[in-house]
Amino acid sequence: MNVRGSSSNNSPKYDFSNKVVLITGGTEALGRFITKAFLVSNATTTIATYIIEEEMEYLKSETKTAAVELIRADITKDEEVKKLISKVTEKYNRIDILVNVVGGYLGGKNGIS
Secondary structure, three states: OOOOOOOOOOOOOOOOOEEEEEEEEOOOOHHHHHHHHHHHOOEEEEEEEEEOOHHHHHHHHHHHHEEEEEOOOOOOOOHHHHHHHHHHHHHHHOOOOOEOOOOOOOOOOOOOO
């Protein structure tokens, strides 16, 4: 599937210029695809939570943009969610789009207890 959409001139299908996008879980499979889609659709700031530096470099090289910012946060903890939202709104004065892609399963990494 093409991240750029189905337009024939290889331009983004949607234009998210000047939109602040907060994506939680933006590094694995679906999250990576969504992050890249917003970046190539001209989102001026896409913030993916809890991505590692290598992943950010990969996203920048794939999309040819520096409009991605790393903010580490564990969104299973209320205090970290509040801090995350505060950081974003302090810097950009808003969040236009919130995409929650964080997955999980009963029992977490160690299985059901």
